[in-house]
Amino acid sequence: MESCKFIISLLFIISIIGRGVRAYEIDTYEFLMPNVWPNKDELYLCTPIRIAPKKNFYVVGFKPNASMHTAHHMLLYGCSQPGSNDSVWSCGEMQSNEIDNKYNTASPCKSGSQIVYAWARDAPRLQLPPDVGFLMGNDSPIKYLVLQVHYMHKFPEGKTDNSGVFLEYTTERMPRQAGVILLGTSGVIPANRIEHMETACTINEDKVIHPFAFRPHTHALGTEVSGFVVRRSPTGDIWQLLGSKNPQLPQMFYPVVSRTPITKNDVLAARCVMNNTRSHSVNIGATNNDEMCNFYLMYWVQDDTPLTQKYCFSPGPPYYYWSRAPQNFDRIPDRDFNVL
Incomplete structure (x- = not known):
């Protein structure tokens, strides 16, 4: 009888494991x-x-x-x-x-x-x-x-x-609530030029967020979308990669490179590399003839509510770059940065 109970318990445990620990x-x-x-x-x-x-x-x-x-x-x-x-x-x-x-x-x-x-x-x-x-x-x-x-x-x-x-x-x-914060830009991409569209926002809420997935989004001109956490320190900024992808691949949520928790006063930053081979400038906009520069970050919080802040947008080029941001960044990643 006891062995029968043991087998039933074991089968129950195996069934839970088979469902990805979701009972x-x-x-x-x-x-x-x-x-x-x-x-x-x-x-x-x-x-x-x-x-x-x-x-x-x-x-x-x-x-x-x-x-x-x-x-x-x-x-x-x-x-x-x-x-x-x-x-x-x-x-x-x-x-x-x-x-x-x-x-x-x-x-x-x-x-x-x-x-x-x-x-x-x-x-x-x-x-x-x-x-x-x-x-x-x-x-x-x-x-x-x-x-x-x-x-x-x-x-x-x-x-x-x-x-x-x-x-x-x-x-x-x-016990873990999911949230998404969208980083993006406005701006203009000049004709026959490679442009770098950048945005950054400081986390001002007293929360600990755990990133687990990111998604790139551009239209036809995007060649790379990258996201970072910038950790401020007296000796200089530390730029930690969250993820980088070619947005011409399936625009799915990919696993982040680093799952290190993000806390108050850290900065979320994103960059899109745009290659405009057209003979006219292209604006950020809603149609397929326009462009978009978006980096979605999906995260969870433990026994807490997600960030109140849902969006992080900059004016984009020619008005905004990380080099001109109010955070006064240093150690900015090279513009030829490429991971995946």
């Missing part, structure tokens, strides 16, 4: 565009879901349901209030005010905007580390999720799309 139940929610018709080129469409307000949910994985031939990229926003009460609306960040008879226009979020997930270039599924999840619902400022899909090209009449993401979630409390 809790995982459910899946299909968050997809409701068969929308992109009626013009360079269209951004948003659709919302309301999180049950009296329960806590922890999203622990993201499985994309999209193809780069259909969707240029997708963003998943957490919102306190969605940008519209419509089931679908036009939500480009830098759009004209032209009248669209098909969709009303609004931002993804009306209040409490933060990035939860991003996808492009046929990036694969993202699974968070054990005991890490994005808290949503009752005890979180995230009361809604808004899915934004960028469609580069108009669809033919009668053809619709249901791109989106399968959310893997649990109601089991996760």
Whole structure:
């Protein structure tokens, strides 16, 4: 009898290990565009879901349901209030005010905007580390999720799309809450020139964040996106690499190079190398003819809430470089820096 109990206990332990030390139940929610018709080129469409307000949910994985031939990229926003009460609306960040008879226009979020997930270039599924999840619902400022899909090209009449993401979630409390901070720039890339777009922000909150994944994002001109933690010391700055990737590869969340915790007064910094082979300058903007310089850092906090700061943006070139930043950096990495 005792040996039987031992075998049952052993099988239970093995089953837990086989599930990646996750002994809790995982459910899946299909968050997809409701068969929308992109009626013009360079269209951004948003659709919302309301999180049950009296329960806590922890999203622990993201499985994309999209193809780069259909969707240029997708963003998943957490919102306190969605940008519209419509089931679908036009939500480009830098759009004209032209009248669209098909969709009303609004931002993804009306209040409490933060990035939860991003996808492009046929990036694969993202699974968070054990005991890490994005808290949503009752005890979180995230009361809604808004899915934004960028469609580069108009669809033919009668053809619709249901791109989106399968959310893997649990109601089991996760001791480690996940968060994302987005580093990016504005700016201009001159014609026939390699430009370096840079941004940096000091962490002013008394929190310890544990980085575990990063994601690069540019359009066609980007050749490298790199992120760093700058640790200030009396003897000089220490630049610690978080990650560096060619953004023309699948724009997935990659494991960070260093998981050393980031604390108050550390600086997060990012650089995009842009090679503009065109005969005209290119601005940062929302369309495929424009550019973007984005470095997403995903992290977790232990028995705490994520950073209040969700974004870190600079004016970009020709107005901002690390050499002109208010932090007065030294030991700045060489512009020919290249890791992966």
